[in-house]
Amino acid sequence: MLKLLKHLGQYFIMMNKVISKPEKFKVFWKQLLLEIEKVGLNSIGIVLFISFFVGGVVSIQTAINMSNPLLPKYLVGLASRDSLILEFSPTMISLILAGKVGSSIASELGSMRVSEQLDALEIMGVNSASFLILPKIIASIFFFPFLVIMSMGIGMIGAWIGGLSVDLKTVDFLSGLKYEFTPFYVTYSLVKTVVFAFIIASVSSYFGYFTKGGSIAVGKSSTKAVVSSSILILVCNFILTNLLLA
Amino acid sequence: MIEIKNIEKHFGDVHILKDMTYKFEQGKTNLIIGESGSGKTTLLKILVGLYKNDNGSVLFDGIDVNKMKRKERKALRQEIGMLFQGGALYDYMNVEENIMFPLTMFTEKTEEEKLERVNFCLNRVNLDGKNHLMPSELSGGMMKRVSIARAIVMEPKYLLCDEPNSGLDPKTSILIDNLIQEITKEYNITTIVNTHDMNSVMEIGEHIAYINKGEIWWTGSKEDLIKSENKELNDFVFASELFKRIKNV
Ligand SMILES: Nc1ncnc2c1ncn2[C@@H]1O[C@H](COP(=O)(O)OP(=O)(O)O)[C@@H](O)[C@H]1O
Numbered sequence: 001m002l003k004l005l006k007h008l009g010q011y012f013i014m015m016n017k018v019i020s021k022p023e024k025f026k027v028f029w030k031q032l033l034l035e036i037e038k039v040g041l042n043s044i045g046i047v048l049f050i051s052f053f054v055g056g057v058v059s060i061q062t063a064i065n066m067s068n069p070l071l072p073k074y075l076v077g078l079a080s081r082d083s084l085i086l087e088f089s090p091t092m093i094s095l096i097l098a099g100k101v102g103s104s105i106a107s108e109l110g111s112m113r114v115s116e117q118l119d120a121l122e123i124m125g126v127n128s129a130s131f132l133i134l135p136k137i138i139a140s141i142f143f144f145p146f147l148v149i150m151s152m153g154i155g156m157i158g159a160w161i162g163g164l165s166v167d168l169k170t171v172d173f174l175s176g177l178k179y180e181f182t183p184f185y186v187t188y189s190l191v192k193t194v195v196f197a198f199i200i201a202s203v204s205s206y207f208g209y210f211t212k213g214g215s216i217a218v219g220k221s222s223t224k225a226v227v228s229s230s231i232l233i234l235v236c237n238f239i240l241t242n243l244l245l246a
Numbered sequence: 247m248i249e250i251k252n253i254e255k256h257f258g259d260v261h262i263l264k265d266m267t268y269k270f271e272q273g274k275t276n277l278i279i280g281e282s283g284s285g286k287t288t289l290l291k292i293l294v295g296l297y298k299n300d301n302g303s304v305l306f307d308g309i310d311v312n313k314m315k316r317k318e319r320k321a322l323r324q325e326i327g328m329l330f331q332g333g334a335l336y337d338y339m340n341v342e343e344n345i346m347f348p349l350t351m352f353t354e355k356t357e358e359e360k361l362e363r364v365n366f367c368l369n370r371v372n373l374d375g376k377n378h379l380m381p382s383e384l385s386g387g388m389m390k391r392v393s394i395a396r397a398i399v400m401e402p403k404y405l406l407c408d409e410p411n412s413g414l415d416p417k418t419s420i421l422i423d424n425l426i427q428e429i430t431k432e433y434n435i436t437t438i439v440n441t442h443d444m445n446s447v448m449e450i451g452e453h454i455a456y457i458n459k460g461e462i463w464w465t466g467s468k469e470d471l472i473k474s475e476n477k478e479l480n481d482f483v484f485a486s487e488l489f490k491r492i493k494n495v
């Protein structure tokens with residue numbers, strides 16, 4: 001408990017340093033583009049791959065469980081749509097990104113810490129926290145929603161193809177996708193994504209930035225980053241769902 | 247000139263630096279020697295403000311760092327070049343970008359002016375044309391030389407070097423030592439070098455402070471060192487057979 005409070009205090013001190021005006025906008029812009037490539041573009045492949053197959057499996061399972069002829073045919077499309085939009089794309093994809101992006105952020109900052117690169121920045125008079133972490137947070141908040149929208153799209157294509165493989169007619173699937181569509185679900189999903197993006201980038205940066213020791217410590221920081229951001233994502237998911245949907 | 251007055255530092259319960267008072271002179275290579283773990287790096291980091299001292303003061307050319315305004319402290323940082331033990335080059339930037347970085351961050355120079363300055367510094371450390379190598383492609387000695395180039399690119403008044411020879415072969419070590427010495431004389435800067443390498447001491451030791459048990463135990467030049475009767479100092483410096491023989495002739 002005391003340790004948790006210490007982490008919390010240190011986290012807020014760090015965030016206070018992070019949120020400050022960049023020294024030079026040209027340099028900041030360059031860093032931001034670099035981060036968008038690292039945290040965003042490099043994750044597109046894995047997001048599309050996972051979403052396609054999970055979408056497919058969701059629709060196959062729904063179709064099999066609902067083979068009762070009394071149930072309406074559009075149900076498969078409807079169930080796939082809602083589970084993708086509400087839970088899979090924002091939460092599961094964020095958990096996967098916590099693993100991929102979170103560990104890479106923590107190990108990057110951690111190795112810069114142990115090799116004194118962060119000290120070297122500070123000596124020159126550069127605010128190392130702001131210089132390195134702010135672009136990561138902004139890149140994540142800006143780019144993760146795109147990843148999640150892509151995930152929804154590809155997931156539904158996967159669901160459609162999955163449906164075809166168990167003889168579900170395209171017309172039925174499409175009517176399910178359109179049936180009582182609530183646009184607010186997408187808003188809800190994107191709000192969650194932005195919160196999760198902030199958690200992943202800032203919490204992972206925190207563990208990386210305060211790494212102490214050598215290369216073994218870097219590995220530990222990166223594990224802590226993934227575990228902590230995953231837990232926080234799940235807790236915030238619960239809270240946000242209560243606030244926004246209930 | 248950099249002065250420390252009554253500097254104290256604890257890490258938890260451990261008293262690392264006890265009441266240290268000393269003057270690092272301008273235009274000289276000031277050496278700090280002492281065993282591993284004696285607090286040399288800690289002292290350097292206190293000087294540049296990476297660690298806070300518990301007590302005492304640090305003065306740069308007579309001005310107390312703690313009494314400086316934020317702006318003045320920031321300006322001071324740009325007058326300090328530091329060479330880290332592991333080089334601490336930014337590993338996602340190539341040699342040129344590494345050296346250019348402080349110029350980009352803190353000056354309004356044009357691209358051509360910056361490049362000219364970078365090439366001048368690269369030439370100064372004998373690395374002409376290595377602009378586009380990445381840190382991972384450099385040997386230990388080259389890495390140190392790039393760090394020196396980066397440390398001097400802003401024309402610092404103070405140059406602080408933490409174990410510039412660690413991990414280098416004896417020949418490269420002496421090259422680096424001499425380079426630091428030459429730069430110090432050329433630009434008349436205040437240079438401080440941390441080392442536990444006795445070859446360096448004999449090569450460039452003109453103003454040496456020996457740290458032992460958290461105190462400045464002994465000070466002098468390399469000539470004084472050879473004549474010294476201080477037991478702890480002799481045990482430390484003349485630990486090897488070879489050095490014992492040198493001492494005795
Ligand atoms: N950030 C720190 N926290 C706690 N102890 C430290 C820290 N930095 C250094 N120390 C301890 O202080 C002592 C002096 O370290 P250091 O200044 O690195 O010695 P040297 O550079 O002379 O080898 C060592 O015992 C080291 O373990």
Ligand SMILES: [Mg+2]
Nearest residue numbers: 286287408409
């Ligand atoms: Mg050291």
